[in-house]
Amino acid sequence: xxxxxxxxxxxxxxxxxxxxxxxxxxxxxxxxxxxxxxxxxxxxxxxxxxxxxxxxxxxxxxxxxxxxxxxxxxxxxxxxxxxxxxxxxxxxxxxxxxxxxxxxxxxxxxxxxxxxxxxxxxxxxxxxxxxxxxxxxxxxxxxxxxxxxxxxxxxxxxxxxxxxxxxxxxxxxxxxxxxxxxxxxxxxxxxxxxxxxxxxxxxxxxxxxxxx
Amino acid sequence: xxxxxxxxxxxxxxxxxxxxxxxxxxxxxxxxxxxxxxxxxxxxxxxxxxxxxxxxxxxxxxxxxxxxxxxxxxxxxxxxxxxxxxxxxxxxxxxxxxxxxxxxxxxxxxxxxxxxxxxxxxxxxxxxxxxxxxxxxxxxxxxxxxxxxxxxxxxxxxxxxxxxxxxxxxxxxxxxxxxxxxxxxxxxxxxxxxxxxxxxxxxxxxxxxxxxxxxxxxxxxxxxxxx
Numbered sequence: 001x002x003x004x005x006x007x008x009x010x011x012x013x014x015x016x017x018x019x020x021x022x023x024x025x026x027x028x029x030x031x032x033x034x035x036x037x038x039x040x041x042x043x044x045x046x047x048x049x050x051x052x053x054x055x056x057x058x059x060x061x062x063x064x065x066x067x068x069x070x071x072x073x074x075x076x077x078x079x080x081x082x083x084x085x086x087x088x089x090x091x092x093x094x095x096x097x098x099x100x101x102x103x104x105x106x107x108x109x110x111x112x113x114x115x116x117x118x119x120x121x122x123x124x125x126x127x128x129x130x131x132x133x134x135x136x137x138x139x140x141x142x143x144x145x146x147x148x149x150x151x152x153x154x155x156x157x158x159x160x161x162x163x164x165x166x167x168x169x170x171x172x173x174x175x176x177x178x179x180x181x182x183x184x185x186x187x188x189x190x191x192x193x194x195x196x197x198x199x200x201x202x203x204x205x206x207x208x209x210x211x212x
Numbered sequence: 213x214x215x216x217x218x219x220x221x222x223x224x225x226x227x228x229x230x231x232x233x234x235x236x237x238x239x240x241x242x243x244x245x246x247x248x249x250x251x252x253x254x255x256x257x258x259x260x261x262x263x264x265x266x267x268x269x270x271x272x273x274x275x276x277x278x279x280x281x282x283x284x285x286x287x288x289x290x291x292x293x294x295x296x297x298x299x300x301x302x303x304x305x306x307x308x309x310x311x312x313x314x315x316x317x318x319x320x321x322x323x324x325x326x327x328x329x330x331x332x333x334x335x336x337x338x339x340x341x342x343x344x345x346x347x348x349x350x351x352x353x354x355x356x357x358x359x360x361x362x363x364x365x366x367x368x369x370x371x372x373x374x375x376x377x378x379x380x381x382x383x384x385x386x387x388x389x390x391x392x393x394x395x396x397x398x399x400x401x402x403x404x405x406x407x408x409x410x411x412x413x414x415x416x417x418x419x420x421x422x423x424x425x426x427x428x429x430x431x432x433x434x435x436x437x438x439x
Contacts, residue, residue, distance in 0.1 A: 016430035046367055084394035095400040102401070149374045153367030162404065165361045165374050169354060169402040172378030176385035186297035188386040191304040192311075193378035209232055 045195035046144075049154035052198075055112035057151045058160070061167075063101045063210045064147060064201075068094035068119045068140055073125075075137075085181055099167050100101050106160060120209045134182050141175040143204045146196025168193075186212040216417040261368050264321045266360045270373070271312045273356055273410070275326045276417055277307040277349055281310075287336035294339050294390055300382050301346075308376050315372065349389045352413045353380035355405030 009166070072093030081089050104114045126132045133154060148168035155161045172193055179187035201208075232419075281302035284290065290298055316323045335341050357377030364370040379403060388396035 005238070057306045057382075086399065090236040091395040092397060095397075098400040124348055145378060149371060152361075152374050153370045158362040161370075162358070162362045163306040163401075165313045165377065166401045166404065167372055169358060169377055169381040170400055172381040173399065173402065175391075176382035177395070178242045180385070180389050180394065180396060185293050186386055187344060187389065188297065188300055188304070188379070188382040189378060190382070191307040195375070 045150035045197045046153040048198040049151040052154065054156050054189070055107060055110050057155060058103050058107050058200075059112065059115050060199050060210075061164070062100055062150070063106065063115055063117070063145065064144055064205065065096050067102060067205060067210060068144060069121055070092055070117075070120055071101055071117055071122060071136070071140065072096060073124070074127050075133050080127070080133055088177055088181060088212045092177060095170055095174065097171070102163060106163065112204075117198070118209045118211075122208065134178060136177075137178045138182060139204075141171055141178055142194070143196065143201055144171040145193050147173060147198075147201040149193055149195035150197060150201070160180035217424075254421070263364055263366050264316065264319065266364060266373075267312055267316050267319075267321075267369065267409075268324045269348065269407070270356065270360070270376075271309065271316070271323055272327065272418075273353055273414065274305055274308040274312060276329055276414055277353060278302065278309050279326075279329045279415075280291070280331065280345065280349060281305060281374040283331065283336055284342045289337065290339050292358050294343060295394045297386050297390065298342070298346075304379055304383070305412050308379070311372065311376075315369065332420050333415060343387060343391050346383075348413070350380055350387055351402075352405065352410060353377075354384060354402050358402060358404035359403075359406055359410070 050174050051062075072089055076086065076090050076093055092099060107114050123132070123136065145168060148164055152161055152168065153165050155164060176187045179189065196204075231326060241252070283297055284297075284298050313323045333347055354377055357373050357380065361370060361373055361377070364373055384402075385396045388398070
């Protein structure tokens with residue numbers, strides 16, 4: 001299971017969601033102590049991506065997309081779903097691979113290597129048990145969301161940022177769709193999406209075979 | 213691996229530099245003053261001004277959504293999953309309003325006043341009518357944030373905008389599910405909108421139009437409208 005305690009991280013975010021009033025302080029306009037500390041808490045996420053460079057961020061994102069795409073593809077092929085549920089899982093799979101393709105193309109334009117896709121390890125039973133599959137899907141999506149949201153401010157190219165923020169939004173939409181498949185009503189549960197620091201994302205995906 | 217047939221846009225298409233110029237043009241036309249202001253002010257100051265303008269523009273959109281969902285709940289016609297969803301969405305939009313106001317005040321900028329909104333007759337008489345309009349509002353919210361994101365200078369504000377945009381994206385899916393069913397998440401690359409497109413979509417709901425509501429307010433209330 002993914003190594004992020006979702007409830008704890010949600011609560012942390014709610015604390016950080018007090019970025020209201022804090023964000024501009026980081027720009028040097030405001031400057032109240034408390035506000036600055038809050039801004040710093042929110043800033044931690046993207047600061048952890050700074051200095052990586054756009055290519056390295058995209059290479060990491062490429063692997064996340066492949067991890068998700070292959071997961072959904074295997075879920076589709078495993079016959080866990082039928083009808084409208086199958087349609088939705090297949091659509092999400094297609095999205096993840098489309099994201100991977102877009103990222104690979106961009107890496108090519110940057111003259112950077114497209115990483116080899118490792119053989120991912122998924123937990124036992126996720127492709128035979130629909131509940132386990134959807135539970136894992138519900139943990140994958142916030143990791144993808146958190147990674148893009150954390151990395152976005154660290155991207156140097158505005159073009160790449162525009163693409164990343166669109167993909168981020170698709171992942172948020174997937175999160176709601178997975179909630180629907182998990183019969184969670186209402187499926188839109190959070191008022192703010194949460195950015196994750198790089199180390200948290202790395203820790204979350206390392207068990208599946210993404211290292212570095 | 214099966215073949216998939218999504219048209220993958222190039223990264224240049226996302227950025228749509230033409231659209232971005234349009235966005236600035238529309239900001240200026242709306243009296244927001246960012247585009248004109250940027251000529252006169254230093255790079256840093258104009259950057260901050262742009263962020264303030266964008267935050268105020270986003271605030272107006274969040275006001276619109278909050279008021280829409282407030283009236284939807286007051287109408288008493290929602291039931292079951294639709295009622296539960298709209299209660300959640302109303303709560304989210306209210307929190308977005310509070311967050312953006314806090315963000316602006318923290319910056320020493322003045323949030324725009326909430327304008328008066330008008331909705332088409334009959335909007336609130338049925339659950340279907342409410343969901344139909346919700347299904348048009350939410351993608352506009354997503355598109356507005358995605359269109360503005362590459363122009364935001366402050367990384368913190370960018371992170372906040374991305375965070376809120378994602379929630380609006382979740383709303384799109386949740387509403388799609390009630391209106392058209394699964395698959396409710398249909399877009400591999402949710403689309404950015406230009407400011408013109410956003411204005412065209414929301415102006416009919418704002419008494420006096422977005423230009424007056426936002427423009428003069430922005431000009432008067434921010435220090436960046438000195439043109």
